[in-house]
Amino acid sequence: AYHVPILSALVKLGGEAMANAVLEAVRWIMADQLTALDLDTLANGKTVRWINTAQWARNTLREEGLIRDDTSRGVWGISDAGRKALKAQTG
Numbered sequence: 001a002y003h004v005p006i007l008s009a010l011v012k013l014g015g016e017a018m019a020n021a022v023l024e025a026v027r028w029i030m031a032d033q034l035t036a037l038d039l040d041t042l043a044n045g046k047t048v049r050w051i052n053t054a055q056w057a058r059n060t061l062r063e064e065g066l067i068r069d070d071t072s073r074g075v076w077g078i079s080d081a082g083r084k085a086l087k088a089q090t091g
Contacts, residue, residue, distance in 0.1 A: 001030075001033070001057075002026065002030075002053060002054045002057035002058075003057055003060070003061060003066075004086065004089050004090065005026045005029040005030050005054075006022065006026055006054065006057060006058055006061060006067075006076075007061070007066065007067075007078055007082050007083075007085065007086040007089075008029060008086060008090070009022050009025035009026045009029060010022060010067075010076060010077065010078040010082070011078060011083065011086065012025060013025060015077060015078055016068070016071060016075055016076060016077030016078070017075065017076060018074055018075055018076075019055075019058075019074050019075070019076055022076045023051055023054060026054055027050075030050075034050055037049065038050035038053075058076060061082065064081075065079055065081045065082075066078070066079055066081055066082035066085050067079060067082055068082075
């Protein structure tokens with residue numbers, strides 16, 4: 001559920017951005033989909049559930065080559081393959 005919103009957020013942010021900016025954009029993109037459970041924290045009381053899930057989705061996107069792995073720490077960047085995949089998903 002997070003793959004297209006993450007890739008869309010990266011495109012809207014110019015192709016790469018700090019993780020917090022990407023997550024904020026994803027929150028707006030997914031605002032009508034996030035439930036009360038998603039907005040709650042995990043057992044540690046600090047990590048918001050949807051953010052944790054989005055970060056794992058980002059890792060999967062990186063493993064699939066859709067997000068670049070050559071960016072600075074804390075920066076997420078979309079790859080050419082990610083742009084193609086997003087276009088295929090959204091038209």
